[in-house]
Amino acid sequence: MGMQIRKVGVIGAGTMGAGIAAQVANAGLPVVLLDIVPPGANNRSVIAEGAVAKLLKTEPAAFMTRAAAKLVETGNIEDDLARLSDCDWIIEAVIEKTEVKHQLYRRLEAIRRPGSAISSNTSTIPLAVLTDGMPEAFRRDFLITHFFNPPRYMRLLEIVAGPDSDPATVDAVAHFADVTLGKSIVRCEDSPGFIANRLGIYWMQLAVCETLDAGLTVEEADAVLGRPMGVPKTGVFGLMDLVGIDLGPHINASMARALPPSDAFHRVNRDIPLIGRMIAEGYTGRKGKGGFYRLNRDGGRKTKEALDLKTGEYRPEHSPRIAEAKDLKSLVTAPTPHGAFAFRVLAQTIAYAATLVPSAASDIAAVDDTMRLGYNWRWGPFELADKLGTDWLVRRLDEEGMAVPALLRDAAGRSFYRVEKGRRQFLGLDGAYHDIVRPEGVLLLEDIKLTARPVLKNASASVWDIGDGVLCLEFTSKSNALDDKIVEMIGKTVDLVRDKYKALVIYNEGQNFSLGANLGLALFAANIAAWGEIDKSIAAGQQAYKALKYAPFPVVAAPSGMALGGGCEIVLHADAVVAHAETYIGLVEAGVGVIPGWGGCGEMISRWRADPKLPRGPMPAVAKVFETISTATVAKSAADARDLKFLRPGDGITMNRNRLLADAKARALSMVDGYAPPAPPEFKQMPGPSGAYALRMAAEGFRARGIATPHDVTVAEALASALTGGEADYLDVISEQQMLDLERAAFLRLIRTGPTLARIEHTLETGKPLRN
Known part of the structure; x- marks a missing residue:
């Protein structure tokens, strides 16, 4: 790779410019954001500073975490233009007036580092007009990079190069935008409005x-x-x-x-x-x-x-x-x-x-x-x-x-x-068909399906051979909801990989990784009082997830979109995760009146207890998990999921959705040599009944303030009982299976209550939680 992009400058702090700066910061790079000095302003950088403050309040959020905003340095083009001199790529996103842009370009040419890329986010002015009268060195490093609004969520980036643009510079910007910013690049001709x-x-x-x-x-x-x-x-x-x-x-x-x-x-x-x-x-x-x-x-x-x-x-x-x-x-x-x-x-x-x-x-x-x-x-x-x-x-x-x-x-x-011959082709202007060629590092299940048949398949899941001894488990049910067929497929897949393959990736190309367990089935079983069947299905899910966790080969989860409830728990049980940056993970069971039943409680306690920044003792980790689960907190990005412990520090984040499967497969293969499954956790010094009482009092306090509903308190009590170890004494050591039994018992208590069934029914009908 030639030019490396380590720092970016953005000029113009309007909706687009500020949004582009935020996405660079989301990728973990420092970015300088400049705008004009408004007439009579006391604070000369008020426009750029105000833009970042506004982005922190915008919904949907422009920043993936609040910490990302700290990577944006603000200033103004009168006093601070020289701060762009160490930027590798400078993006201009100012008003669509050619003369304003030309004046700015002449000033930039005097201060920028030779060989740095410079681009315009214009959508209306042709590149030939933008470079007219500019020196050769400027024309060589110049291109158009047309982002779409909002830059965090819209994947398209149109790139236009001019006849004098250096192909290596254009390629470096395109590669960076693809891999680091997560954009899908389309190269356009220099024509009005591009494509x-x-x-x-x-x-x-x-x-x-x-x-x-x-x-x-x-x-x-x-x-x-x-x-x-x-x-x-x-x-x-x-x-x-x-x-x-x-x-x-x-x-x-x-x-x-x-x-x-x-x-x-x-x-x-x-x-x-x-x-x-x-x-x-x-x-x-x-x-x-x-x-x-x-x-x-x-x-x-x-x-x-x-x-x-x-x-x-x-x-x-x-x-x-x-x-x-x-x-x-x-x-x-x-x-x-x-x-x-x-x-x-x-x-x-x-x-x-x-x-x-x-x-x-x-x-x-x-x-x-x-x-x-x-x-x-x-x-x-x-x-x-x-x-x-x-x-x-x-x-x-x-x-x-x-x-x-x-x-x-x-x-x-x-x-x-x-x-x-298994390749998707398009009709060219020459009347011949040409292969659609994916960029290097892109592997898509939709392409594999053109030639392959699934290794295993049932009504809710398929398993595909993605090469090099790695299998991919794909959910295919509506909303990728988890049901008995998926649980059954997990068991069969574990057996198959153990016998004939090296590793497993759990991934799909649906809009969401999984919205959790199939609520319709749970409601049906509850309505006919099939409590034994519900108990059996929770136990089967727990055993399937444990089979993934303790399999003698690496299991990598590769979520994208929403991974909620049981979909989150499958991520928690994987050896490693490579998540798309736009992954929204959460244990949301409390919203439908139950608690996580497939190991989510124990997994989260283990993670918080491993955090060196958290005080030792029976309660701090338990209180953190109680807060996260009782409020049905969902991470607003994969980076946010790290802060909430749904992802571990070593789990990977992939910015480009099309690179997720290849990255997850590479991660799985890197773990094969010398792989050993994790040791089962032991839960020592659990807070027991006194800890559960403290958590219940906290929930009662929220109800008194009108923040929690009566049934929220009932759910919180059941959750507190499971998280604190039930009747455990401070000196008892609780096994992983005992934690799972506590989860299951709490789940079964709640699903028998009228308010929980009302919540499930309301969610199925409206897609929204019922506050009862």
Whole structure:
């Protein structure tokens, strides 16, 4: 590797600049954040300082831990520009005015370290304009790095290099952004709006025009253009509310100025008086008084309202009646206004996407990647074209008198993607198919599945051979909820690895690692009073997790997204963890009126007792665990999970989701030689009944202050009894199995209570906890 990036500078502390600085800090690197000195300011760095303070309060959180914020050094560009002289990469995120950027670049050129990378986060100004008149050394080190908002959560990074950019510098920035910042990189051509916004802005403007022309409501448009097309449920109008309606006219105007007269964007870029009126009156979306949707809080009640596009007045939001279509093609061919609308928006969007290759994107895969990553579409436009059939789509476009770009006409009768010899391929401009090549260090289960069959499989789990003697256990149930089939599969997998393989990784590519045990099954069993079955299923889960913990080979858990309840406990029982940075781990059982039943209590006590910073004695570790479990605390990131002890200091964190499986496999293989399972813990000096009483009094205190509910106290009592060792005396030594028995007994006591069953039922119905 050539250039190493160890320190970053960001100029411009607006939403994007500050968010980029926060993500660099999340990766553990120092970052300097500068902005202008506001006129008459006593504190000359007030803008950058204020931006960091604001980010610490933002939801969803920009920083993965509060400690990360300490890595951001703030200042201003009048006094502190020289502090960027030891930065390896300087990112400019100032106002979208060419002259302002040029003035700044000339000042930077005087102070920056030769060979340091310099990039702009612009989304509207071409690179050729930004580098115009700049010296050769500057042009060589310059590129565009277009982040998406919010930078912590949006995975897409569009990179544009110029004809003079040094390829090694561009590669170093791309590699750093991928591995260290967790971004998925798409290289774009130097064209207006690059790829994602060029297509996304056209799609949004087209959808608004077609909605008005068809006389549909905002709810109808969002229902048709949302889930059926693999678009987030915000659809188009909900997305505009989220982004800010007032941004639209500025973005559209800059696109209109930059695009050639022949571009199809000009046909849809029409003035919409209703939107002008909304902006003038402060109805700019979620940040304003409302947008196409709003929450009306009049009379102390919250009513969801939607804007009537005909009258411009709000009315109660309604759920539109859209005929259920079995697939995308039946939606766009339905002989209804909704079907005609769906076809017009989708067909014109795909056709427009086809005009962007090769002017904006080198191939169709780049276009699809940007829309999946930048707009959270489930399928890119060319994948959507394959669902309709290219020959059918071209024929319909011709029939409707719509433009058919050459790329689309040339593809007619062939699919844009295919699988050949286990490799996914895309159709190139040369008419040949080309392999989709993953970056080095990326291993995806979806790729393995193209050629392999699972080694083991049942209705809720599969086991895959991922090479080099390592198996991967994948949950496949709804929400990856843990049930008896997964528990059974754990046992079979342990036996198989013991006999024929070297190590096991527990991983999946679902949105969440696991939302915990299947509550529906637990409720069903409780409703028919099958207490013996519940007891058996808890005991079986405990034994399965112990089998993982004491297996004679390394077990590595690789969670991503939410790992809750039993999903957290499986992580706690692994020899090592490699977690995606965006992993939210927690023991949340108290929220549904029970306590962890698969070993979570004992595992957490062992971890807190091993912390040298915690005072010795029976109570400190137990009190910490009681606080974490009784409040159903969930870590807000993998780094936060370390602080809460859901992860150990030696567990790994991977920033890029696509690198998680490869990193976990490498960790497992590194542990194979000389591996020995851990020694079972012994719980000495447990606080016993007096400790349980102290914890119960604390819970009663919370209830007296109105923080805890009556059933919270009941759950806390059962939890306190398990955590303190039951009837144990201070001198007793409690075994791991005895701790598990205490957990199980407490769980079974609680599941027999009416308030717990009410909590479970309410959570299943609403997805929210019941406070009873």
